[in-house]
Amino acid sequence: MFTTVQDLGRYGYGPLGVSPSGAADPISLRIGNLLVGNAESEPALEMTLLGGKFVFPEGGLIAITGSDFGASIPMWTATVIPPGGRLETGPTRSGARCYLCVHGGIAVKPLLGSASTHILTGLGGFEGRPIKRGDVLPVGPAHEVKPLILAPDALEKLQPRKILRVTVAPQTAWFSHASLHRFYGSTWRVTEESNRMGLRLDGPELETPQRGQMISEGVSLGAIQIPAGGRPIILFVEQQTTGGYPKIANIISADLASVGQLRPRDEIRFEHVSPESARALIREQEELLRSGVLFS
């Protein structure tokens, strides 16, 4: 079981080398929270590949969002669990992750303003680690609840993608036309060596640019690095804040939640979009999430 407490991440501590962490599929976390009447950024549980079994001694109002883990309650629906009630989820039947949102939020002590777990350093979350059998997680106090119901076609525009749209990145110009052609023309497979820090892809080797040693610089979320082996790494929510490998492209903000649903052996492709398109896509997505139109 790889289940951790996550919210929307801790921002503002970049100069100390602190990467935001947070939900790999923030869209699912946000919607789950809104369904149970929470603020969208309340801490929730992120389950990866395998599910889990949970007991609610005091009951609760909960929702499961994200991929289908064969949960014992309907997905995307605020559900009342009676005191002593259980929730069971099995392994995923589709994407990598699902979210268990509870009214009141998971009440762990925030670290630097966030409850997100950063696994590599053991910071934040529930004791800085994945939860295990026997753990007891406190839930925040109930407040006036306004649970929401998802509109029938709400998720249509938010389905996770396997064709990931990207923009240019700071070292795009270092790569030859042949390399770029190969990058966009190939199908890439997500390998087992993928986690919240980054997703290693298998596929044809890309020529690393002949520019000599690159000077380490800050790295954006979703940057696609080409290290010495010539195969891309998509940097993800627990990434290093700075790095010294050339970056060929960057996943657009609107497609980052799709990255959070990729699992080993998934096949993906990249599609180039302009900065203007990328901006329009994220603004459209945010409008969708913030406007309330998702809910009936």
Place this chain on the structure above:
Amino acid sequence: MIRFEYASDQSLMVYLGDEINLETHRRVLKLLRMLETAPIHGIRNLHPAYHSLLIVFDPAELEHSYVQHTISMCAEELDSIALPPPRVVEIPVHYDGPDLEELAALHQLTTSRVIELHSSAEYVVYFVGFVPGFAYLGGLPEELATPRLEAPRKRVPRGSVAIGGSHTGVYPFETPGGWRIIGRTTLEIFDPESAELSRLRIGDRVRFLPVGQPVSPAVS
């Protein structure tokens, strides 16, 4: 000089120089201080490095052109900013790392001489990155520059003091790492419970203090 590169749809890279040197470092530090002192609404994170500052912002609120324009104006003020004198942080080190002997041999030096060289320099924290509290230190004596290990270790112990290429640093957490371990410190580099969070911050100066009798390097 100042140069901008589109880094992603939610970030802008600002280059303040072309090379790693103190003057460029001071410009990075000044720009960082300006943005920390007078935060711009919509900017979510700042990632300084050797010669650059990555600015991460909310793409629903801000656009690259606005951020670039604002930063250009800040850059014009850089010369008028005086930096306070840097803090000097002393790190006690037990020089008994598993790679110390090999590193000394590679340079045809004694381990004592390696320790002497490493602990006589005053280092600059160019920036903190990779993991919380990992300071990239400049000023390693040339004689000690050593390429990274061919195969990185899966686990470098917390507190390891190491050399990689022409840099030296301390691993604040147990993480994978390819630098050569020459010693260890018991000083807590990153402590989320403390007010200052990280003992080492961009712009600090660092000195390493040898602790204890010279001992045989620990077998790895």
